[in-house]
Amino acid sequence: MEGGNPGGGGGGNDVELLCKTLQVEHKLFYFDLKENPRGQYLKISEKTSATRSTIIVPASGIVWFLDLFNYYVSSSDNDQQEPLSKELQLDTKVFYFDVGENKRGRFLKVSEASVSRNRSTIIVPAGSAHDEGWVAFRNILGEINEASRLFTVPNQQNSEPSERLVGLSDDVGAGFISGHSAQAATSSDVNVERSVDLSPQDETGNSGVSKVIRADQKRFFFDLGSNNRGHFLRISEVAGSDRSSIILPLSGLKQFHEMVGHFVEITKDRIEGMTGASVRTVDAPQR
DNA sequence: GCGGCGA
Numbered sequence: 001m002e003g004g005n006p007g008g009g010g011g012g013n014d015v016e017l018l019c020k021t022l023q024v025e026h027k028l029f030y031f032d033l034k035e036n037p038r039g040q041y042l043k044i045s046e047k048t049s050a051t052r053s054t055i056i057v058p059a060s061g062i063v064w065f066l067d068l069f070n071y072y073v074s075s076s077d078n079d080q081q082e083p084l085s086k087e088l089q090l091d092t093k094v095f096y097f098d099v100g101e102n103k104r105g106r107f108l109k110v111s112e113a114s115v116s117r118n119r120s121t122i123i124v125p126a127g128s129a130h131d132e133g134w135v136a137f138r139n140i141l142g143e144i145n146e147a148s149r150l151f152t153v154p155n156q157q158n159s160e161p162s163e164r165l166v167g168l169s170d171d172v173g174a175g176f177i178s179g180h181s182a183q184a185a186t187s188s189d190v191n192v193e194r195s196v197d198l199s200p201q202d203e204t205g206n207s208g209v210s211k212v213i214r215a216d217q218k219r220f221f222f223d224l225g226s227n228n229r230g231h232f233l234r235i236s237e238v239a240g241s242d243r244s245s246i247i248l249p250l251s252g253l254k255q256f257h258e259m260v261g262h263f264v265e266i267t268k269d270r271i272e273g274m275t276g277a278s279v280r281t282v283d284a285p286q287r
Numbered sequence: 288g289c290g291g292c293g294a
Contacts, residue, residue, distance in 0.1 A: 025288090025289075025290090026288060026289055026290090027289095027290090048289085048290085049288095049289095053292085098292095100291065100292090101291090102290070102291055103290085103291095104289070104290045104291065105290090105291090107290080107291055107292095109291075109292060111292070118293095119292090119293080120292095121291095121292045121293080122292090123290080123291055123292065125290085125291085
């Protein structure tokens, strides 16, 4: 669990992908990016000495939260008109965003209404100057949004294997494990198109061992590396002089393995009898 | 060292 209680196995088998905390005035906000078989979600808790309240944001909504916080930050720069209240519907939940003000200052109230649970609310102080509370909150949402994409298995939609930029469509969330197996992997191509900035320029201590596999016309390199943020496995698809990579923190490697195993399992009728790709060990590539 | 929310 978050908040300095590492020993307690504390409820739920959901995997914690990322935890962050933010202090605004005397409140402490906990951000927990978690995952279970239904997908990723972000748990945001507000804790004061006396109370704690929590909202649960589906992973597909993180980017909308980011947008909304950007809206409230910038809307108070040009204080011509009052910032509007907003609603955000995600799955079966509705989130309400309202700005309020009292003698303590301005605040943003975010409340979650769902059919099953009681309404729960967190209140984010704007902070004293330049809405720095909202800005800090926004920045963390941005980091978590990036991390969430990093942890997301690349979507196996069967569109052109060309330059498909992953934009704001984050519908890869719940249900992709059980649901779409019928149309998944109708091609033996693997599309690797996401390059995540983990600043691999800083990487040190390349293990010196790289592996490469060949599938159809493509080559995929597997390189262990590390930088100031930890160890990772870089998987690169190399074609000509182009290389695109995904950077997989080692914390995600086991899940990655299980996920690949899952897709091997559900496609084994198709891949049975295919000759396996050859695997070689090569020298570590020069960056 | 706070306080908003809603009961």
